[in-house]
Amino acid sequence: MAGKTLYDKIWDAHVAHEAEDGTCLLYIDRHLVHEVTSPQAFEGLRMAGRTVHSPDKTIAVPDHNVPTTLDRINGVIENEESRIQVEALDKNAKEFGVNYYPVSDVRQGIVHIVGPEQGWTLPGMTVVCGDSHTATHGAFGALAHGIGTSEVEHVLATQTLIQKKSKNMKVEITGKLKPGVTAKDITLAVIGETGTAGGTGYVIEYCGEAIRDLSMEGRMTVCNMAIEGGARAGLIAPDETTFEYIKGRPHAPKGAQWEAAMNWWKTLYSDDDAHWDKVVTLKGEDIEPVVTWGTSPEDVLPISAKVPAPGDFTGGKVGAAERALEYMGLEAGTPLDQIKIDAVFIGSCTNGRIEDLREVAKVVKGKKVAEGVRAMIVPGSGLVRAQAEEEGLAQIFEEAGFEWRLAGCSMCLAMNPDQLAPGERCASTSNRNFEGRQGYKGRTHLMSPAMAAAAAVTGHLTDVRKFN
Amino acid sequence: MEKFEKLTGIAAPMPLVNIDTDMIIPKQFLKTIKRSGLGVNLFDEMRYDREGNEIPDFVLNQPQYREAQILVAGDNFGCGSSREHAPWALADFGIKAVISTSFADIFYNNCFKNGILPIVLPQDAVDVLMKDAEKGSNARMIVDLEEQTVTTSDGESFSFEVDSFQKHCLLNGLDDIGLTLEKKASIDAYEAKLAQERPWV
Numbered sequence: 001m002a003g004k005t006l007y008d009k010i011w012d013a014h015v016a017h018e019a020e021d022g023t024c025l026l027y028i029d030r031h032l033v034h035e036v037t038s039p040q041a042f043e044g045l046r047m048a049g050r051t052v053h054s055p056d057k058t059i060a061v062p063d064h065n066v067p068t069t070l071d072r073i074n075g076v077i078e079n080e081e082s083r084i085q086v087e088a089l090d091k092n093a094k095e096f097g098v099n100y101y102p103v104s105d106v107r108q109g110i111v112h113i114v115g116p117e118q119g120w121t122l123p124g125m126t127v128v129c130g131d132s133h134t135a136t137h138g139a140f141g142a143l144a145h146g147i148g149t150s151e152v153e154h155v156l157a158t159q160t161l162i163q164k165k166s167k168n169m170k171v172e173i174t175g176k177l178k179p180g181v182t183a184k185d186i187t188l189a190v191i192g193e194t195g196t197a198g199g200t201g202y203v204i205e206y207c208g209e210a211i212r213d214l215s216m217e218g219r220m221t222v223c224n225m226a227i228e229g230g231a232r233a234g235l236i237a238p239d240e241t242t243f244e245y246i247k248g249r250p251h252a253p254k255g256a257q258w259e260a261a262m263n264w265w266k267t268l269y270s271d272d273d274a275h276w277d278k279v280v281t282l283k284g285e286d287i288e289p290v291v292t293w294g295t296s297p298e299d300v301l302p303i304s305a306k307v308p309a310p311g312d313f314t315g316g317k318v319g320a321a322e323r324a325l326e327y328m329g330l331e332a333g334t335p336l337d338q339i340k341i342d343a344v345f346i347g348s349c350t351n352g353r354i355e356d357l358r359e360v361a362k363v364v365k366g367k368k369v370a371e372g373v374r375a376m377i378v379p380g381s382g383l384v385r386a387q388a389e390e391e392g393l394a395q396i397f398e399e400a401g402f403e404w405r406l407a408g409c410s411m412c413l414a415m416n417p418d419q420l421a422p423g424e425r426c427a428s429t430s431n432r433n434f435e436g437r438q439g440y441k442g443r444t445h446l447m448s449p450a451m452a453a454a455a456a457v458t459g460h461l462t463d464v465r466k467f468n
Numbered sequence: 469m470e471k472f473e474k475l476t477g478i479a480a481p482m483p484l485v486n487i488d489t490d491m492i493i494p495k496q497f498l499k500t501i502k503r504s505g506l507g508v509n510l511f512d513e514m515r516y517d518r519e520g521n522e523i524p525d526f527v528l529n530q531p532q533y534r535e536a537q538i539l540v541a542g543d544n545f546g547c548g549s550s551r552e553h554a555p556w557a558l559a560d561f562g563i564k565a566v567i568s569t570s571f572a573d574i575f576y577n578n579c580f581k582n583g584i585l586p587i588v589l590p591q592d593a594v595d596v597l598m599k600d601a602e603k604g605s606n607a608r609m610i611v612d613l614e615e616q617t618v619t620t621s622d623g624e625s626f627s628f629e630v631d632s633f634q635k636h637c638l639l640n641g642l643d644d645i646g647l648t649l650e651k652k653a654s655i656d657a658y659e660a661k662l663a664q665e666r667p668w669v
Contacts, residue, residue, distance in 0.1 A: 027659075037552065040501065131549075131550055132574060146549075153645065158649060197547070200571075315485075413549075414495060436495075
């Protein structure tokens, strides 16, 4: 019998019931909740007279709607609809007794940053949230994926999810990354290779030397965008880097339980003879700093390349490229590093962690944001913000002319006051460059924090390797 | 949830690939705490200009497609966010089936929770259905979930695959929380085992 993949092992450990047709009830260890996709689910419970099955395994935090400006005092939100949604979460968290980090709590932040930071996310767990970027938690070797609101209600009521197993895909990044190349470049390069539907029907395990070499922050960046490649989830097997990150966090196991957990965690890897339905291999040394030029995360090119023409594509992608070029206001053949920008956004669940901010500080220390460029840095949580201040990073940002904000999803999806104006072009460390994503008719170029920082200083997309 | 009955309806062609959930329902409409009323904002930024006037070229604004119940779309429909607001908006508009060569995973599952049937067919079949949809409101497509077929207005028929459990729930309009709670004994047994084997969870 063939060995098991990491996904197989986690799956097998969580099947609470299997029907004859293979439909399973998968037990859920951690359910993360935010204000946008949960109100209808809590309302559904209320109407059916149901309770939350495991409030102790449910963690709620408002993030999408929350303003990030410094005048945000104890959660006062000017936009009425946003305020109602956050207040609904306040009320639901209290009524159903789930763990809660309100806006006024220093630990508040983006749900996918708060979960790992507080030690809620642990190897071998199943983690779900009504948010596609739940894939982030796969960095710990946890099976983590986004669900819809009906499924949020299902998990609240039963602590399980009705699932059928996905296929196994291995994405191996061999060798070492070159200087200036980061986790963001890896994850974008993989999507550039496989396309946004390439992962549909699969759970991806990222492996190889370049992945092993990444910090937990970098691994979270890689797994975060597994969903952009269409995969249900992305996984990285836990190792010493993982255990070191977890140890001592508020909700990590302690004492004898830590030892017991470690014994299991150390078995969480794919066996050498495991079966893979699909394998993709990239050489780490071949990956360059990349940016997106279009309106899909698969529209990825090295910064040294030029804007492509629709004729460079085939099938339905020709029309999509025409539409994307028009939307983005770009001419085919323009060198990517000559594209001028109006705004810079550094933050999000993809790149709002302390290591990301350190990368930015390295690039912008002693420099100034280019004339006419609006640049903001939004830490992923209140604790990331506090740490950046303690390390002196915040001072570097402010001296360079960046706005230094409070924690939230901010301009990643513009459900809050942080938005692009029509036609504005943004160098962004977020995860989606869809039409309208960062504001009506806003234009997004996705890239790493170091690349976004370099663009902020020069005022155009810039190869961070040529920048000093 | 309403039962999915055999459907004979107008199909609207949307040949664009990668139609994402931000296109289906832009983020400014996610601030609702209800499930209903989103149909008017379906495809909002493609359908209306900044002043709220209809953009005449957009397919669902054309007279022959205003009553469409089926969408025929390009590859990777519903990619992006997990927002169930996307199928809520489609259902509220009156869309009951979407046909494409592939769907994003979360969107696909969300459809079944809201009485919408997502149908995956090979490119050549979708090409034929797209052409049929382009004929406008005189052409009625037939979607038969029981038989797992889509039939063009010319009578050309294509079979599709669907998960048996999801088909059963959709045909009978079943609430899956109720079904799961019937398996409470299994969940209790699992939790007892979990407390022994992985007490830190």
